[in-house]
Amino acid sequence: MLTAYVPIVERLRPYVVATGDLQTRLDLEPLGVPVKPDLRFDPMRVHSGPFLDRLQHLDVQTFGPLGMSMPRWALYDCGELPGFVFGFGAEPARLSARALSAMQVPDDYEGLVPLSMYMAIPMLGAGRWLGHSLCSLNEVSAGATPPGLRLMSMALGLCALRATTVCGSTLWTSRKLSVMARFAPLHLQAAFLPAHSEPATCAFEFEVNQDVMRRALLPDGLPQQEPERWLSLHDTEQLEALQEELQNGVGWSVIGPPRVWGASIRAPLARTEALR
Amino acid sequence: MKPVQPKNDRLSQGLVPYVVGTPQNLPFFDLQPLGWSIDKIFNPLHTDSARFLERLGRLDVVTFGPEGMPMPRWVFFDGAELPGGVVGLACPAQQLSEAGRTLFGLAPEAEGFVPLSMFIAIPSHQAGTWMGHNLASASPQLPDLGLQGLASLTKALGLAVFRAEQQIGVTQWNSLALAVHTRLGPLELRTAWTPAHSEPWSLTYRAKITQAALRNLAREPGQELHRPEPDFFIDSEDHGAMQDLQRQIEAGARFVIPHKPRVLGPEHLQVPVASLG
Numbered sequence: 001m002l003t004a005y006v007p008i009v010e011r012l013r014p015y016v017v018a019t020g021d022l023q024t025r026l027d028l029e030p031l032g033v034p035v036k037p038d039l040r041f042d043p044m045r046v047h048s049g050p051f052l053d054r055l056q057h058l059d060v061q062t063f064g065p066l067g068m069s070m071p072r073w074a075l076y077d078c079g080e081l082p083g084f085v086f087g088f089g090a091e092p093a094r095l096s097a098r099a100l101s102a103m104q105v106p107d108d109y110e111g112l113v114p115l116s117m118y119m120a121i122p123m124l125g126a127g128r129w130l131g132h133s134l135c136s137l138n139e140v141s142a143g144a145t146p147p148g149l150r151l152m153s154m155a156l157g158l159c160a161l162r163a164t165t166v167c168g169s170t171l172w173t174s175r176k177l178s179v180m181a182r183f184a185p186l187h188l189q190a191a192f193l194p195a196h197s198e199p200a201t202c203a204f205e206f207e208v209n210q211d212v213m214r215r216a217l218l219p220d221g222l223p224q225q226e227p228e229r230w231l232s233l234h235d236t237e238q239l240e241a242l243q244e245e246l247q248n249g250v251g252w253s254v255i256g257p258p259r260v261w262g263a264s265i266r267a268p269l270a271r272t273e274a275l276r
Numbered sequence: 277m278k279p280v281q282p283k284n285d286r287l288s289q290g291l292v293p294y295v296v297g298t299p300q301n302l303p304f305f306d307l308q309p310l311g312w313s314i315d316k317i318f319n320p321l322h323t324d325s326a327r328f329l330e331r332l333g334r335l336d337v338v339t340f341g342p343e344g345m346p347m348p349r350w351v352f353f354d355g356a357e358l359p360g361g362v363v364g365l366a367c368p369a370q371q372l373s374e375a376g377r378t379l380f381g382l383a384p385e386a387e388g389f390v391p392l393s394m395f396i397a398i399p400s401h402q403a404g405t406w407m408g409h410n411l412a413s414a415s416p417q418l419p420d421l422g423l424q425g426l427a428s429l430t431k432a433l434g435l436a437v438f439r440a441e442q443q444i445g446v447t448q449w450n451s452l453a454l455a456v457h458t459r460l461g462p463l464e465l466r467t468a469w470t471p472a473h474s475e476p477w478s479l480t481y482r483a484k485i486t487q488a489a490l491r492n493l494a495r496e497p498g499q500e501l502h503r504p505e506p507d508f509f510i511d512s513e514d515h516g517a518m519q520d521l522q523r524q525i526e527a528g529a530r531f532v533i534p535h536k537p538r539v540l541g542p543e544h545l546q547v548p549v550a551s552l553g
Contacts, residue, residue: 077473122401167358192323
């Protein structure tokens, strides 16, 4: 399943951030990729501090330009303590000067430098998790790491959690949606949220199983079915209309990654059973 | 169940309990918490809830703003409303005093409900254990309303709505919120020095939730909880002592904060600690 991702597995090292209790429940060899004991960080232990500093820097670098970097207390309270982070990193000596500079690695730091992260929070109901954050250094320093790093971080993270249902929310125009849509269909819960910092945000959930995982990790995963309609992601009126349909009980799903369409981006949608 | 009756009658007269929760989460909630009944439900996925959710954001700013930890709106959604829930007490806008309307930036003709308190919690990987990450009350900002005890009652109702069996939380050694949290009974210290937090002098605690603990938290007279005698005290300005305690916790020692701290000055507390042997 991971043949196309060998450059990531060979060049980078997976890590986990989770409390000691949660670590005992994880699959720490997701899809056959082992997370070594020294790269399992417990946020409640002091020695994890320097690595968590680097992790916060990755969050600031990737989400800061969007005005959506997480305050450090929120990373701990809403992420690391109740939830979990999975990602890949490398030691400073194995990083390019460009990557070291982008991550502002202190000269005396010798530990793992995180280059990607997938953060998830538990939800009510067995096997349900909320994907809270997904990023890689490639977003701000193109080519600093192998492509496909976000997808691999998310896929292996979900396997480590033994997740069966994943919820998420993201800006419609975020490139993250392309990664999430590899796990399509994404059953929409909301398409326009006026009280959110960015109202053009969608909320969705999808099932995870071996078939979904295999399809998501195909090197050229594409929508499996013809869309019933293409949603223009910059068109607020279309988003509001879709939200109204969802509120009226009509079910819609994103069935594949959005595509650039001239000067706009469109997402493929198909009607599905409404979520309860 | 006999409805919880806080000592301050004003809290049970004129205020309306509310819940913010998704349709997926609501079936897990108890909407008759501690004998109260909640029918004011806001679905964060529905545009009709926008006005109330914006007022919740305002409550967060006016209560946490001065301490520098207000929540960005997207964290409210991603880190509260979607995975967990928000529980609190509200009042109709028309019943707010002028000071209240000013605090919330409301026009005199404003309608709908205004949240005066909120408790936010999200589930943890352990069923029944909830992470309480925000407790806010506008009572100190609106002394004319006489809502003393609002934060405690809000947290008690919230934990009951979430059917919590244990609660974990994070606060600072110099925070008066410890006086509220210790009403649940002894708080087990999970961390005493927390470099992962913006303020390393934060502690992580775990509390066992029982009916008696919730009623005591809600300030219902007549509740008694067992509390061990303190073995020593931590001065909230003594970071060395916190780090030493953290070393002992990481080595396997267990401690609790048995009761509320003693106030030594502004943001300066003496916090009792008991060893669990």
